[in-house]
Amino acid sequence: MATETRQAAQETPPAHVSFRGVQKTYDGENLIVRNLDLDIRRGEFITLLGPSGSGKTTCLMMLAGFETPTAGEIRLGDCVINRLPPHKRNIGMVFQNYALFPNMTVRENLRFPLSVRKFSAAEIDAKVKRALEMVQLGGFENRRPAQLSGGQQQRVALARALVFEPQLVLMDEPLGALDKQLREHMQLEIKHIHQTLGITFVFVTHDQGEALTMSDRIAVFNHGVIQQIDVPEVLYEKPANAFVASFIGENNALSGRIDSRTGDIVSVLLPDGNRIAVSAGDAGGPGSDTLVSIRPERVRLARERAPRDNLLRATVLEHIYLGDHVRLRMQVAGCDNFTMKTPISRLDRCPAAGEHVDLALAPEHLLALAA
Incomplete structure (x- = not known):
């Protein structure tokens, strides 16, 4: 037993950042962050995800040193940093508005954090050159921010956060001002830079x-509490509760009541009288209200059914052609916004509005969650 314990400790590296019992309130009554416990591993890319007001940005600002916890402890390595000023934390920061100095050139913006840290002139020149190459902006040294596109400004902001080789990089919605195509491109660029540097x-x-595209792990926040933290695949396929299921990607939710349970499968009675077999999530026992969750791409027409699949009758309300796939909005078991997403290649023809179809729902793709 002692050997197994030592092996487990060796396999789990110590946390690079730790939040323990952290709370934050601005008025002494309403907690923006509630008893947060979170470990961030060295070298990982972790995303704090949640709606506005969920506490994710407040956590980032406390880690950066721009906010102070009301209670609890934040550690960076072995050091408690609750009262440590931002400039002594060796943390790089990329803001949503980039926060570049408009009167400085790109080179001067990158030189600034190095000059503050008293690097020599030769070291500064070498680090600036390396940082610009990293973000593919060699040759832009003498331009000012106003002479750059949004994507180029974002790259300069990232280079400035990385130029002094921090132990930690914090990014507060840095891609929010970019158009869709550039935003998707920069997601991959940042992911590749992270993989290269290991910061x-x-x-x-x-x-x-x-979050799904970029992260090693995602922490989903709501009302100042982490609802679930896991790798993207688990968050998407096995959400811990109804909030995570609805917030991560697209999701269908059918109201029902749990009838019985056998192992990891529950029988759910739907409003139309049908009973379906569903994987047990966080829902309670027999008699409990539940929301049955299934992703639109997991819904199939009955002709593709497997032996254990549930069959439900649906009425097509709307179909939307999207090139490589079709979205069908249907009425199913009292739900008017049940969506099926299927590739064009799997459809002989697209069902018309008003048409009745039978759907096949696999128990392993259905999840019973507390209502």
Whole structure:
């Protein structure tokens, strides 16, 4: 047993950043962050995800040193940093508005954090050159921010956060001002830079797709509490509760009541009288109200059914052609916004509005969650 314990400790590296019992309130009554316990591993890309007001940005600002916890403790390595000023934390920061100095050139913006830290002139020149190459902006040294596109300004802001080789990089919705195509491109650029450098990144966003694309792990916040923290695949396929299911990606939710339970499968009675077999999530026992969750891409027409699949009758309300796939909005078991998403290649023809179809829902893709 002692050997197994030592092996487990060796396999789990010590946390680079730790929040323990952290609370934050501005008025002494309403907690923006509630008893937060969170470990961030060295070298990982972790995203704090949640709606506006969920506490994710406040956590980032406390880690950066721009806010002070009301209670609890924040550690960076072995050091408690609750009262440590921002400039002594060796943390790089990228803001949503980039916060570049408009009267300085790109080179001068990058030189500034190095000059403050008393690097020699030769070291500064070498680090600036390396940082610009990293973000593919060699040759832009003498331009001012106003002479750059939004994507180029974002790259300069990232280079400035990385130029002094911090132990931690914090990013507060840095892609929010970019158009869709550039935003998606920069998501991959930042991910590749992280993989190359191996520095710990903490990223804040309310964009679920962005979090799924970039992160090693995602912490989903709501009302100042982490609802679930896990790798993107688990968050999407096995949400811990109804909030996570609805907030991460698209989701269908059918109201029902749990009838019985056998192992990890529950029988759910739907409003139309149908009973379906569903994987047990966080829902209670027999008699409990539940929301049955399933992703639109997991819904199939009955002709593709497997032996254990549930069958439900649906009425097509609307179909939307999207090139490579079709979205069908249907009425199913009292729900008027049940969505099916299927590739064009799997449809002989697209069902018309008003048409009745039978759907196949696999128990392993259905999840019973507390209502």
